[in-house]
Amino acid sequence: xxxxxxxxxxxxxxxxxxxxxxxxxxxxxxxxxxxxxxxxxxxxxxxxxxxxxxxxxxxxxxxxxxxxxxxxxxxxxxxxxxxxxxxxxxxxxxxxxxxxxxxxxxxxxxxxxxxxxxxxxxxxxxxxxxxxxxxxxxxxxxxxxxxxxxxxxxxxxxxxxxxxxxxxxxxxxxxxxxxxxxxxxxxxxxxxxxxxxxxxxxxxxxxxxxxxxxxxxxxxxxxxxxxxxxxxxxxx
Numbered sequence: 309x310x311x312x313x314x315x316x317x318x319x320x321x322x323x324x325x326x327x328x329x330x331x332x333x334x335x336x337x338x339x340x341x342x343x344x345x346x347x348x349x350x351x352x353x354x355x356x357x358x359x360x361x362x363x364x365x366x367x368x369x370x371x372x373x374x375x376x377x378x379x380x381x382x383x384x385x386x387x388x389x390x391x392x393x394x395x396x397x398x399x400x401x402x403x404x405x406x407x408x409x410x411x412x413x414x415x416x417x418x419x420x421x422x423x424x425x426x427x428x429x430x431x432x433x434x435x436x437x438x439x440x441x442x443x444x445x446x447x448x449x450x451x452x453x454x455x456x457x458x459x460x461x462x463x464x465x466x467x468x469x470x471x472x473x474x475x476x477x478x479x480x481x482x483x484x485x486x487x488x489x490x491x492x493x494x495x496x497x498x499x500x501x502x503x504x505x506x507x508x509x510x511x512x513x514x515x516x517x518x519x520x521x522x523x524x525x526x527x528x529x530x531x532x533x534x535x536x537x538x539x540x541x542x543x544x
Contacts, residue, residue: 332409347413405433415441
């Protein structure tokens with residue numbers, strides 16, 4: 309886990325592996341440069357060619373046609389490409405045992421489970437492998453999350469931490485569908501309480517009495533919670 313000031317040293321470490329005949333991935337969150345300042349594949353590819361002038365470099369991202377992506381992956385899997393600059397499209401279904409090093413830019417932009425999926429692309433052969441996370445974010449919670457990822461390769465522990473740290477809406481990708489973030493309850497340890505709460509909610513809904521005076525506070529709280537999600541599907 310490093311900041312961008314150490315990127316040059318990290319590139320030197322990557323080059324060491326290339327010199328030994330190995331291959332590597334360089335992961336960026338964006339395809340094209342935008343106002344966020346995050347690393348993009350197209351911009352990063354130019355930097356990589358300058359820093360690795362003798363390496364064969366390929367580019368892979370989701371906007372490429374399937375045939376183009378297949379051709380690049382074929383070259384990489386056959387060893388014709390030493391470095392692959394890519395978005396997260398490589399997180400599943402890519403098996404290149406000779407790829408032993410991965411550098412992930414703007415690591416704070418990814419969930420722990422996604423980082424674990426990305427890291428799973430290396431270490432698939434008999435060679436020692438290394439995953440390098442690059443971030444300049446100094447937020448305490450973010451660093452805590454990334455350090456946890458750095459210090460363990462246990463997928464179950466990572467998934468549990470991801471669920472606790474990000475909340476169920478973010479974890480399951482459903483925040484935009486109207487699932488409020490849970491502040492106190494824990495999806496991993498309070499399932500029984502949540503189940504009872506769901507049963508109570510169903511009972512209230514089945515009676516169709518939400519407009520009764522006794523539920524005025526509940527209606528107000530539901531409006532407040534769902535307003536945060538941007539959901540316009542709840543009529544109260």
